[in-house]
Amino acid sequence: MKLNKLKERLNKNRPMTTITLPIPEDVVEDLKRIAPAFGFSGYQPLIQYYIGQGLRVDLERLDNSPLPPFMDRLKYQGKAETAMAKTVEETPLEVGIS
Numbered sequence: 001m002k003l004n005k006l007k008e009r010l011n012k013n014r015p016m017t018t019i020t021l022p023i024p025e026d027v028v029e030d031l032k033r034i035a036p037a038f039g040f041s042g043y044q045p046l047i048q049y050y051i052g053q054g055l056r057v058d059l060e061r062l063d064n065s066p067l068p069p070f071m072d073r074l075k076y077q078g079k080a081e082t083a084m085a086k087t088v089e090e091t092p093l094e095v096g097i098s
Contacts, residue, residue, distance in 0.1 A: 009052075 008014070031043035069071040 031046055035041070035043045035046040038046065040049065045046060
C-alpha cells in the first residue's frame with residue numbers, strides 16, 4: 001500500500017459510515033468469544049480488523065495487476081470502454097483469492 005494511503009488509513013478521524021451486514025448468529029458469538037483474546041474491545045473492532053487485513057492484501061494484488069495498464073492501452077487505441085468493461089466483467093481476474 002502506498003505511504004500516503006497508509007497515512008490516511010491510520011487517521012482515526014476519518015469519516016465513517018454505518019452498514020448493516022447479516023452474519024450468522026453463531027459466527028457473531030464466536031467473534032465475541034475470541035475478540036478479547038486478541039486484545040479487541042468487542043467483536044465489531046475485530047470485524048473491522050479482519051476486513052482491513054483482507055482489503056490491504058487485495059488492494060496490493062490489484063495494484064500489482066497488469067489489468068489497469070492494459071485497459072489504459074486499449075483506451076488509447078480507441079477501444080470502446082463499454083466493451084472493455086463487459087469483457088472484464090465476464091472474465092475472472094486471477095488475483096490469488098481462494
